[in-house]
Amino acid sequence: MSLAVDLVMVLLILTTAVWTILVRDRRDAVIAFIVLGLLLSLVWMRLMAVDVALTEAAVGGGATGLVLLRACARLLPVEAEGALPGLRLQLAVGALCALVAAGLSAVILAPVDPAPTLAPAVAAHMDEVGMKNPVTVVLLAYRALDTLLEKVVLVLGLIGVWALAPDLFWGGRPASLRAATPSGTLDFLARVLPPVGVVIGIYLVWNGADHPGGTFQGGTALAAMWLLIMMAGLGELPETRALRLRRLVAVGPALFIAVGFAGFWMAGGFLSYPPGLAKPIIVAVEVALALSIAVILALMVAGPAAKEPER
Amino acid sequence: MTPATLYGICAAALVAIGLFGLILHPTPLRKVISFNLIGSGTFLLFGIAARRGAAAGFLGDPIPQAMVITGIVVAFAATALAVALLLRMLEAGAPTVDGSPDTPDDLSP
Amino acid sequence: MSLLLHLFTVAAVSAGVFFFLAGTVGLLRFPDTLTRLHALTKADNLGLGLIVLGLLPQCPDVTSALKLVAIWALVQLGGATASQLIAEFARRDGGGR
Numbered sequence: 001m002s003l004a005v006d007l008v009m010v011l012l013i014l015t016t017a018v019w020t021i022l023v024r025d026r027r028d029a030v031i032a033f034i035v036l037g038l039l040l041s042l043v044w045m046r047l048m049a050v051d052v053a054l055t056e057a058a059v060g061g062g063a064t065g066l067v068l069l070r071a072c073a074r075l076l077p078v079e080a081e082g083a084l085p086g087l088r089l090q091l092a093v094g095a096l097c098a099l100v101a102a103g104l105s106a107v108i109l110a111p112v113d114p115a116p117t118l119a120p121a122v123a124a125h126m127d128e129v130g131m132k133n134p135v136t137v138v139l140l141a142y143r144a145l146d147t148l149l150e151k152v153v154l155v156l157g158l159i160g161v162w163a164l165a166p167d168l169f170w171g172g173r174p175a176s177l178r179a180a181t182p183s184g185t186l187d188f189l190a191r192v193l194p195p196v197g198v199v200i201g202i203y204l205v206w207n208g209a210d211h212p213g214g215t216f217q218g219g220t221a222l223a224a225m226w227l228l229i230m231m232a233g234l235g236e237l238p239e240t241r242a243l244r245l246r247r248l249v250a251v252g253p254a255l256f257i258a259v260g261f262a263g264f265w266m267a268g269g270f271l272s273y274p275p276g277l278a279k280p281i282i283v284a285v286e287v288a289l290a291l292s293i294a295v296i297l298a299l300m301v302a303g304p305a306a307k308e309p310e311r
Numbered sequence: 312m313t314p315a316t317l318y319g320i321c322a323a324a325l326v327a328i329g330l331f332g333l334i335l336h337p338t339p340l341r342k343v344i345s346f347n348l349i350g351s352g353t354f355l356l357f358g359i360a361a362r363r364g365a366a367a368g369f370l371g372d373p374i375p376q377a378m379v380i381t382g383i384v385v386a387f388a389a390t391a392l393a394v395a396l397l398l399r400m401l402e403a404g405a406p407t408v409d410g411s412p413d414t415p416d417d418l419s420p
Numbered sequence: 421m422s423l424l425l426h427l428f429t430v431a432a433v434s435a436g437v438f439f440f441l442a443g444t445v446g447l448l449r450f451p452d453t454l455t456r457l458h459a460l461t462k463a464d465n466l467g468l469g470l471i472v473l474g475l476l477p478q479c480p481d482v483t484s485a486l487k488l489v490a491i492w493a494l495v496q497l498g499g500a501t502a503s504q505l506i507a508e509f510a511r512r513d514g515g516g517r
Contacts, residue, residue, distance in 0.1 A: 049371050056383060101324050123369065137373070161391060183508060301391065
């Protein structure tokens with residue numbers, strides 16, 4: 001019975017994916033991609049991975065879709081855009097892709113028994129960390145090095161986006177997010193929703209210790225609220241050379257690296273936590289990380305500087 | 312057939328559909344979207360491994376789940392960088408389609 | 421007593437699903453943007469409201485029940501704003517597709 005539900009989900013997802021590739025208008029493709037992101041987060045729920053479902057809905061569907069929609073808004077409409085080259089080439093590439101799909105399906109359909117898993121290893125030491133959400137424990141205790149490197153990748157990505165500003169504009173404000181015509185409805189939403197959204201973001205970060213949630217999900221909610229305020233024109237995008245902004249971007253990774261090196265002195269290894277102090281240290285790092293992630297995500301959506309820095 | 316296996320086949324199909332779009336679409340924005348489809352399919356494959364690795368009282372192996380969360384955020388960063396690069400290339404006047412000057416992407420004034 | 425609650429849940433969720441179905445049919449069959457928005461908002465607010473109402477008896481404690489109601493309120497806010505914005509744009513654009 002439940003397999004019927006899964007079958008319907010799979011058909012929906014594949015239809016949406018094919019529609020994303022084949023539709024002519026690029027804005028339709030982006031909207032279909034956002035819908036695909038939401039459907040995928042439902043699939044993650046069916047796979048019992050709630051943290052991943054939250055991240056997919058927030059970052060995969062929401063933030064990525066937002067970046068692509070902004071790009072669509074700046075590109076002129078072109079007729080015959082999105083048309084694929086001739087039928088024979090399509091058939092040839094289609095055969096290649098079918099081969100790839102068959103290969104991957106063969107791997108899926110021939111599972112190893114018993115399935116390889118590291119879950120017992122994760123469960124063995126979770127009590128020492130003191131948190132009940134195994135994914136958060138993995139992200140911030142067992143594989144904290146991966147999370148640290150990912151933060152650094154985010155900062156490098158932001159620097160890359162900023163580096164694409166013309167020399168004249170370096171340090172200035174990014175292009176305004178405001179809509180062309182002012183809208184009372186958007187103004188209302190930007191006044192009512194951000195307090196609620198900030199509470200939800202903080203709740204997601206705090207609750208990630210014992211229940212599904214975490215820094216990425218909470219940070220994305222905070223970033224979305226800031227973007228909403230800027231889109232309604234109630235706040236201005238900061239100049240990219242502003243020191244306070246750059247400090248906010250750097251505080252998360254910097255604190256994480258500092259905690260890492262302090263681990264040599266406190267517990268005998270990079271990013272090791274002393275017994276009993278693991279949870280407070282992790283929570284402090286999480287707060288700084290959520291703040292940095294919120295600022296970095298919003299700035300990546302905003303893009304490189306597009307105006308000269310003010311004198 | 313368990314739900315995990317069914318979604319595994321769906322993931323393989325997603326990768327194939329994304330690959331089709333990546334190879335055939337001439338315009339860069341559609342290529343970025345197709346690349347994200349390939350990424351989503353790959354993350355789903357990790358999810359199948361996580362679901363199959365349910366043990367020790369967890370409903371899914373937490374390690375692949377953590378890797379997918381990391382992957383989704385890095386994929387977003389890569390997409391944002393690619394889109395910024397695309398828009399800057401068009402601003403600078405570079406042609407974005409090789410050999411098909413009749414399907415240009417142009418910036419609004 | 422619990423059988424009654426389960427029956428209430430099934431009835432309310434089924435009614436909610438019916439409203440979602442009606443909204444989707446409206447989205448597919450109505451001629452232009454404004455009428456489609458009308459179908460969507462009426463159906464989705466009622467549909468989601470009925471589903472939330474139906475799920476309330478299944479909540480283990482008051483906190484999760486309040487969370488469900490909060491989710492419904494937020495979806496109402498988001499949906500109402502989004503349809504207003506789309507309608508403004510459609511009217512400016514001249515009817516829309």
